[in-house]
Amino acid sequence: MRNNATLKKISDHLNVSISTVSRALKDHPDVSPDTKKRVKELAMLMDYEPNAFAVNLRKKHSNVFAIIVPEISNFFYHSFVQAVEEDARRIGYSVMILQSMNDPEVEEQNLRLCRHNHVAGIFVAITNKTTDLTPFKKLEAIDIPLVFFDKVPTDDTFNKVSIADYESGWMAAEHLLTATAKHVLLVMGNNKLSITRRREEGFTDYYHKHQCKKKLAVVYADHIEEARQAVLDYFAANKNTPTAIFSMSDEIMCGVLKAIHTLKLQIPKDIQLLTISNGFLPTLFTPDISFVKTSGYDLGKLSFVRMQEIMGGKKFVRENFLTSSYYPGGSM
Template identity: 30%
Template sequence: MCKHFIYLRVNDPFQIILTMMRSRQVTIKDIAKRLGISPSTVSRALKDHPDISYNTRKAVQELAQILGYKPNEVALSLRTSQSKIIGVIVPEIVHHFFSSIISGIEEVANEAGYYVMIFQTNESYKKELVYSQTLISSRIDGLIVSFSKETTDFEHFNTFVKNNIPIVLFDRVTDDLEADKVLSDDVKGAFLITEHLIQQGYRRIAHYGSPDYMNISQSRLKGYKNALEKYNIPFDKDLVFKCDTHEDSIKLTQKIFSEKNHPDAVFAVNDLTATGVIVALRKTGLRVPEDVAVAGYTNALVSKIVDPPLSTVDQHGYEMGQEAARMLLHRLRKRNSETPFETRIVKTNLVIRESTIKNNK
């Protein structure tokens, strides 16, 4: 057993810092030289190794603190084959939902000692391809991703699987990849908001949705249909439209509501689309909710500040992000195990505001 008794005299610790850190980062060799011991002893003392005497460990750790020593993360990653970096790909950071997801991911990842590298595709499949290759080259430990709206081929993500880099999918998912998944309960959420509209007395409820191939579109349409069925309202395919952006909803709403037999309510797939509906209705002279009710989905910041405030469904993006990060960290700890992939569902809840309250009910 290696025992050292070291008496460290530090008259002016700040002078040591200025001298040793003038042009470079303090290293284990610097500490070893100062104390007259080997670098390997310093390394083990910093890790509180029991083979190193208490006095030596105390002297090494005190000097390391005085000098502001920080481990070299690059060298550490090369030794452990871990970069301590988690990649995140999202469609758009500007959306409150995705920014909330990122905040949740970062909190859990940072607490576990991981950094987060974030890319946004702006709904572009080509950008998603490029960023996937960038993350592979960056030697990330794991990936958390929500696909772009254009993505229908997921082969580029199989590169991660083949390289034993675990993936967690959230919100927009596919069964074509071996991966854990985190979803909000979109069927229940869409059911609740549609049921609320029906209970307020609305019957001709239009639904603005995303492209059919997207799982969120399928789930929210299913919830919408389930509510109509419960209240014996026939499903009318002519009231379902493919429209999921603010700009497109303004154009579509102006067209639909220029006709006589227009809907008396709109349930939109997200809050930005719903705010576009409100803008367009105002231009046509229709009042919300007196003439037409409008409901969204996400509970984004815009839903609280639009006039009138928007009824919506809270997806709890922050909690989804935390859950996605926890799943990925669990997968990293069990990287070589046969742990089955799982799907976790985050509950949604109804948020009622003025845009759907008919006659102040």
């Protein structure tokens, strides 16, 4: 450890006090222009960087945000992170990414880590299985601002930013049901999550409102493999197989595609497909999968705004929504 230029060393060289150096470096009006200049020059020369530990110890919180997601290998979360990183960088903060591996226990460990490191704020998309919210309450008790995004709990006492899920479900129904689909299978995620319930509600509300005579069925799955199996099971159990599938997310779509692959069905001839997606994965397939777009990037921007509001003292709790739009592909 050589490169340890400290305030003290600078002050020794210049025969001034530590406090003067400290103030000079942050342009405090109390110190003369001349000393400021000398201090800054030497600091530059010595490659001085304030010791983050000491600063944080003093200020009692660090300048890094944490983002906790079930799995980062996900284009939606990826673009979310990107948006937050951009904004954080702009105000001199940085971002640390934590994965819960979809395991509430790991999630809690990560929260401990955040508490332990007194992060400036936390963005979190909860696990499918998260039920105990006390670790989150604990965070608020020690004044660490918290913004839930995408996968948010149903609890009303938290700040949340989410996709306009109802609307995107409605939009999906609108496009899929006006196509020739006779028998539609909805493949949804964990039905305890509000994201799932809202998207399904949006879809089925459209369905009922327009008094569709088509057959509608719903299955639920927590991850790729379950989604694949659920589709295969449904096809095995129903003589009259579906003519279209609605998938509520990228992850579900991967499972659905695997099932379609296994069943050797052709898209869109044998089966039509519509998903809700961030937009990257659907373009990798042939034909392109049609999707209702939900932008992780925009959600990140929105979340950051909310975070700053909270940090600025606006403590009132609310939930924000982000709108979505339809991108036709070749799968319908």
